[in-house]
Amino acid sequence: MANDLALFLRELVLRPHQVVALAPSSEGLAREMAAEVDPHGLPVIELGAGTGRITRAILDRGLPPDRLHAIEMNPEFCARLRDSFPGIHVHGMSAGDLGDLPVARVQSVISGLPLLSMPLALQRAILGGTVAKLTPGGAYVQFTYGPKPPVAKAVREELSLDWSVSDRIWRNLPPARVYRFWATA
Numbered sequence: 001m002a003n004d005l006a007l008f009l010r011e012l013v014l015r016p017h018q019v020v021a022l023a024p025s026s027e028g029l030a031r032e033m034a035a036e037v038d039p040h041g042l043p044v045i046e047l048g049a050g051t052g053r054i055t056r057a058i059l060d061r062g063l064p065p066d067r068l069h070a071i072e073m074n075p076e077f078c079a080r081l082r083d084s085f086p087g088i089h090v091h092g093m094s095a096g097d098l099g100d101l102p103v104a105r106v107q108s109v110i111s112g113l114p115l116l117s118m119p120l121a122l123q124r125a126i127l128g129g130t131v132a133k134l135t136p137g138g139a140y141v142q143f144t145y146g147p148k149p150p151v152a153k154a155v156r157e158e159l160s161l162d163w164s165v166s167d168r169i170w171r172n173l174p175p176a177r178v179y180r181f182w183a184t185a
């Protein structure tokens with residue numbers, strides 16, 4: 001755990017525009033992100049898994065490791081995820097290429113990505129790939145620190161996304177909310 005924090009902080013200094021967070025997600029935030037994972041359901045995709053705080057919460061729900069696909073573009077984080085979570089699928093790639101992942105249908109896509117700081121074209125690719133893989137009723141789960149929904153309005157409208165939002169989780173640095181998006185069309 002201390003090693004994970006050291007790695008996270010080192011990568012934050014080296015790649016601030018990719019990591020874009022002061023610290024890994026708290027346990028409370030990670031639990032809320034994973035709260036609706038059905039351990040007996042379809043596979044789950046996690047985006048921007050980092051050092052694995054949310055990964056752990058997803059597995060703690062009882063999902064078998066081989067049904068979890070973690071996408072992470074940072075090779076140091078990928079190596080840590082493979083060490084810490086034997087049996088999960090770690091894909092060293094950009095979440096923008098999600099559509100190419102050879103997984104047909106998933107129950108949810110759970111994202112620790114810094115979505116709001118990404119260009120609209122990348123958001124479009126990530127959410128478009130997500131909607132193509134989600135089973136009907138499945139959700140894209142995304143935390144954010146700010147006051148607005150973390151998916152741009154243009155992308156929400158193009159993909160007919162509706163959403164719900166959690167209470168603010170104060171025990172996180174900084175405090176955060178969890179949004180769930182689903183396609184209505």
Ligand SMILES: C[S@@+](CC[C@H](N)C(=O)[O-])C[C@H]1O[C@@H](n2cnc3c(N)ncnc32)[C@H](O)[C@@H]1O
Pocket residue numbers: 018019020021023024025047048049050051052053054071072073074077093094095096111112113114
């Ligand atoms: C805010 S950190 C979250 C880490 C972890 N999920 C957590 O909650 O503690 C964002 C993570 O997204 C990863 N990331 C950023 N852009 C990405 C992209 N286009 N594709 C895949 N991963 C990306 C970063 O390397 C980093 O691990």
